[in-house]
Amino acid sequence: MQNIFVILFGSFLVGVAYNxxxxxxxxxxxxxxxxAIMFGLITPLNTGVVNLLxxxxLLIIGFIKLGKRFICYTIVSVLAVSVSLYVIPIVEVSTEPILSALFGGVITGLGVGLVFRASGSSGGFDIIAMLLTKKKDFPLGTVLTVMNGGVVLASGFIFNxxxxxxxxxxxxxxxxVVDMVHTSHVKLTLMIITAKGEEVKEKLLANVYRGVxxxxxxxxxxxxxxxxxLTVITRYQLTDVKKMIQEADPSAFVNVTQTVEVVGSFHRTL
Structure with missing residues (x-):
């Protein structure tokens, strides 16, 4: 329940930053x-409605292909962001575009970082990138960078x-700000020694989108x-993963070590 409240608050911050x-x-x-913002600006549709549509x-496909816990939290975030964009009035807090871009980016990063810390995501390109890297040998960061580059180019051609x-x-x-709040660069390697290998493996694969x-x-x-x-997770997944292992095999031996670097697709199923 705590994760839900964190996701709702983070999603509300994203709505505030946008509007x-x-x-x-x-x-x-x-x-x-x-x-979604671009379509909301050039069409009569509300940005929140476009974001949801x-x-x-992607949420439906992600629910089938990715971890169900992750996608359920992501659905909560997407709905909360969409509702926030719909109900929060659009107010020009600052007349300076560069200051608005900076503060809007910082507040968005804070909101998205909180959502990530609660084991969810804000949807969109995150889901697309995870689906692509699950099937193709592309680094997740590169995929996200390319797609965000497309957003920047579209902004230039459509607006200025x-x-x-x-x-x-x-x-x-x-x-x-997302990196500061979420510290997603902190990875942990888990070595799990268990007499119930199949049970632990199925538990992890069903609930955590990580290779095992x-x-x-x-x-x-x-x-x-x-x-x-063997699996590599983020630091903020550790509590959930330990609980899953305990449920599958209370006698399992788990060795947790901090990982300096991950080479290859972090999300790919091994």
């Missing part, structure tokens, strides 16, 4: 929400290049067979 700082100056955000098919540059400022500020490598081991003293599972 008070970004939208009044035709500044787009990163991701699919940026496209754009995310809806000042708006595009301000959009780059907003996206950069958002990314920096399974090996066969043998107890040196008892000579009994054991499954050895």
């Amino acid at each position: 008070f700082f970004l939208i009044p100056h035709e500044v787009l955000s990163s991701g699919l929400s940026g496209i 754009l995310n809806l098919p 290049w000042d708006a595009a540059l301000n959009t780059m400022v907003a996206i950069y500020a958002t990314g920096k 490598t399974q090996m066969n081991g043998e107890g040196a003293y008892t000579g009994e067979g054991r499954a050895v599972l």
Whole structure:
């Protein structure tokens, strides 16, 4: 329940950032929400309605293809952001576009970072990138960068290049604050030694969108067979993952070490 409240609050902050700082100056955000803002500016449709419509098919596909817990939290975030964009009035807090882009990006990053800390996401490009990297050997960060680059170019051609540059400022500020709040760069490697390898593996694969490598081991003293599972997670997933392991096998041995670097697709199933 605590995660839900954090996601709702973070999503509300995103709505405030958009309607008070970004939208009044035709500044787009990163991701699919940026496209929703663009359509909201050039059509009579409300940005919140467009955001929900754009995310809806991705949420359905993600629910089938990705971890259901992750997608459920993402659905809550997308609905909360869409409702916030619909009910919060569009108010020009600052008359300076560059200041609005900077503060809008910072507040957006704070909101999105809180959503990430609660094991969810703001939807949109995050889901697209995860689906692509699950099937193709593309780095997740590169995929997101390319798609966000497309948003910046669209802003330049549809509005003006000042708006595009301000959009780059907003996206950069958002990314920096998300890293500060979420510390997504902190990865942990888990080595799980268990007599119930299949149960633990299925539990992890069903609830955590991370690859799991399974090996066969043998107890040196008892000579009994054991499954050895290896996976890499973010620091904020640790509490949930430990609970899952405990539910599947209370006697499992878990060694947690901090990972310096991950090379390759972090999300790809091994």
